[in-house]
Amino acid sequence: MRGICKCFQLGEKQVEILHGVDVDVFAGEFVAIMGPSGSGKTTCLEILGALSRPSQGSYRFEGRPLQQLDDDSLADLRASRIGFVFQTFNLMPRMSAVRNAALPLLYAGVARREREERARALLDRVGLGHRLGHRPAQLSGGERQRVAIARALANQPRVILADEPTGNLDQATSREILELFGELHREGCTLVVVTHSREVAACAERVIRLRDGRID
Amino acid sequence: MGRSFQRRLRMLVPLAEDGLAELRAAWRSHALTLIGLVWGSAAVVLLLSLGAGFTQFLDLGVKKTGDRWTMVDNRYTTAEWGGRRPGRRVELSLDDLERIRAGVPSALRAAGEILEAASVETEDRTRATIVSAGSPETRGIRNHALRRGRYYDDSDERSGRRVAVIGSDLEAILFADGESLGRSLQIDGVPFEVIGVLAPKGFQLMTDMDLHDREVFIPLAAGVRLFRSRRSIDHVYVEPRRIDEGERMEGEIRAALWPLHHLHPEESEAIFFESVPKIMRPVRNVFLALQALLGFVGTVTLAIAGVSVANLMIAIVGARRRELAMRRACGARRSDLLLQLMVETLVIVGLGGAAGVALALIVAALLTVAPLPPALPAPRVSASVLLTTLAVLAAVGLVAGVAPARIAARVDPAAALRVS
Numbered sequence: 001m002r003g004i005c006k007c008f009q010l011g012e013k014q015v016e017i018l019h020g021v022d023v024d025v026f027a028g029e030f031v032a033i034m035g036p037s038g039s040g041k042t043t044c045l046e047i048l049g050a051l052s053r054p055s056q057g058s059y060r061f062e063g064r065p066l067q068q069l070d071d072d073s074l075a076d077l078r079a080s081r082i083g084f085v086f087q088t089f090n091l092m093p094r095m096s097a098v099r100n101a102a103l104p105l106l107y108a109g110v111a112r113r114e115r116e117e118r119a120r121a122l123l124d125r126v127g128l129g130h131r132l133g134h135r136p137a138q139l140s141g142g143e144r145q146r147v148a149i150a151r152a153l154a155n156q157p158r159v160i161l162a163d164e165p166t167g168n169l170d171q172a173t174s175r176e177i178l179e180l181f182g183e184l185h186r187e188g189c190t191l192v193v194v195t196h197s198r199e200v201a202a203c204a205e206r207v208i209r210l211r212d213g214r215i216d
Numbered sequence: 217m218g219r220s221f222q223r224r225l226r227m228l229v230p231l232a233e234d235g236l237a238e239l240r241a242a243w244r245s246h247a248l249t250l251i252g253l254v255w256g257s258a259a260v261v262l263l264l265s266l267g268a269g270f271t272q273f274l275d276l277g278v279k280k281t282g283d284r285w286t287m288v289d290n291r292y293t294t295a296e297w298g299g300r301r302p303g304r305r306v307e308l309s310l311d312d313l314e315r316i317r318a319g320v321p322s323a324l325r326a327a328g329e330i331l332e333a334a335s336v337e338t339e340d341r342t343r344a345t346i347v348s349a350g351s352p353e354t355r356g357i358r359n360h361a362l363r364r365g366r367y368y369d370d371s372d373e374r375s376g377r378r379v380a381v382i383g384s385d386l387e388a389i390l391f392a393d394g395e396s397l398g399r400s401l402q403i404d405g406v407p408f409e410v411i412g413v414l415a416p417k418g419f420q421l422m423t424d425m426d427l428h429d430r431e432v433f434i435p436l437a438a439g440v441r442l443f444r445s446r447r448s449i450d451h452v453y454v455e456p457r458r459i460d461e462g463e464r465m466e467g468e469i470r471a472a473l474w475p476l477h478h479l480h481p482e483e484s485e486a487i488f489f490e491s492v493p494k495i496m497r498p499v500r501n502v503f504l505a506l507q508a509l510l511g512f513v514g515t516v517t518l519a520i521a522g523v524s525v526a527n528l529m530i531a532i533v534g535a536r537r538r539e540l541a542m543r544r545a546c547g548a549r550r551s552d553l554l555l556q557l558m559v560e561t562l563v564i565v566g567l568g569g570a571a572g573v574a575l576a577l578i579v580a581a582l583l584t585v586a587p588l589p590p591a592l593p594a595p596r597v598s599a600s601v602l603l604t605t606l607a608v609l610a611a612v613g614l615v616a617g618v619a620p621a622r623i624a625a626r627v628d629p630a631a632a633l634r635v636s
Binding site: 042045049052075076090095099106110111 | 219222230234237238538539543628629633
């Protein structure tokens with residue numbers, strides 16, 4: 001990302017959240033983004049994940065400039081290249097663990113049987129092979145986050161973006177999730193994690209600090 | 217294009233399953249909307265079926281009585297002509313019948329008829345009824361179907377044989393054992409042999425209403441002799457070769473009869489025509505308008521339920537912004553969310569509609585077996601009624617789904633992060 005600015009309209013007032021941020025994330029890196037609340041960490045992650053367009057500046061993903069891509073192309077990019085993990089898991093409450101994990105495959109146009117097979121394999125990998133048919137309400141916090149990680153891995157993405165992935169978990173469960181992230185990193189997956197936690201940041205190879213919308 | 221279509225196709229079933237899961241989980245908040253849909257779709261089916269029932273009733277009623285004939289009837293003159301004053305009664309005769317048969321090329325067949333009230337007796341029973349003395353062609357023109365025996369023919373007519381065909385109800389009244397064929401009955405004291413029993417017609421339009429099943433039908437020649445006071449016939453039924461030749465046929469009848477009866481060329485009362493196709497045209501239009509009105513009322517009822525569905529779906533989109541944003545983050549395009557909301561709306565409308573149609577089928581079946589008065593037809597649930605209801609339901613579902621689907625499609629994917 002080069003010279004990224006992001007403005008939001010709040011009533012009649014325009015608020016600039018990011019002021020010319022330059023960030024490079026290299027393939028296979030484990031990067032943590034830290035900073036106080038309101039520093040622009042989540043906004044930065046939104047732009048990195050092609051969820052939001054910058055107001056100014058340029059962003060290249062795998063060398064490809066994203067400014068020119070239309071909305072559908074950005075959606076396809078998210079479906080095929082990027083996985084998301086959220087603090088509150090964001091699982092579909094009415095769906096089983098298998099269907100939750102298979103959700104990105106639905107939008108990638110994968111056939112039903114293959115979707116289910118791949119989702120089962122991923123859940124097995126994150127240690128939930130015995131909880132396939134359970135709904136989020138029937139799972140513990142750690143198990144829910146594992147389902148969310150399985151979902152993020154569904155399309156074998158190059159990059160996983162996580163927003164406070166251990167924010168809602170106890171210490172023991174957090175450690176399990178961080179071990180899982182470490183495993184993914186060792187397998188060559190690029191990880192960008194927004195966090196307040198020093199423990200999480202300690203697992204990363206590099207820490208980017210943001211303060212008031214600027215790299216600190 | 218093909219790949220994109222295949223992708224969408226693969227989404228349909230899971231999205232419909234999601235819709236059903238939502239419905240199951242939140243059925244209480246959906247209940248009122250579903251009741252509205254059940255009521256609305258039942259109203260569409262029942263009102264359309266009622267309209268179709270009326271139209272079928274009309275068609276069947278006309279078919280029973282014969283749907284092509286024109287009746288030539290007589291009254292008094294209204295204009296002076298050839299020194300003859302107005303108010304003169306014109307009477308149709310057997311000669312007029314022969315003139316029509318010989319001099320009207322557009323006519324396929326013609327039958328004279330005398331109608332008289334008479335007393336009909338068997339060995340132990342008596343009944344006052346209507347006797348129809350008609351040419352053998354009456355059977356074809358007026359669609360008389362036989363239940364048993366035979367109808368009188370040209371030979372009976374030529375020989376003036378005293379034979380009778382009776383209505384099915386009259387047979388039951390006069391013959392306690394239900395066997396009338398070959399037996400004798402007396403009309404005004406004159407014996408006739410029963411040679412046939414007509415199939416029941418029930419209520420019919422145009423003529424006789426439901427008297428047909430209690431009438432006696434005898435050859436015209438026998439009728440002329442029976443009712444000696446009669447020198448004329450009451451009317452002549454004429455059937456055109458083609459149904460659209462009615463006007464031309466009337467012109468030819470005028471040309472054949474007017475000069476012989478010394479009628480003013482513009483006279484339209486002394487001898488006049490009652491044509492079934494001509495009478496039925498405006499009646500059919502009224503029935504079609506009634507059917508359209510009933511369909512419209514049903515559609516409006518369902519459309520009101522559709523508004524309720526749209527409101528419900530808008531509320532659902534509001535409550536599920538986070539989920540929709542999450543789907544966008546997982547790679548859903550705007551059009552995928554549009555499709556999802558349309559599918560979910562159609563699932564709700566489809567379920568409510570199916571229940572409404574089922575309810576309407578039950579009500580229609582009950583009305584069919586209920587003892588309704590003869591002039592009140594039962595609703596007729598036809599394939600076209602069901603297809604029209606399906607089309608109305610689909611239209612309501614699509615229109616109701618558009619607004620919430622568009623709102624869903626505008627959900628910002630970044631909201632998945634912000635709300636988290």
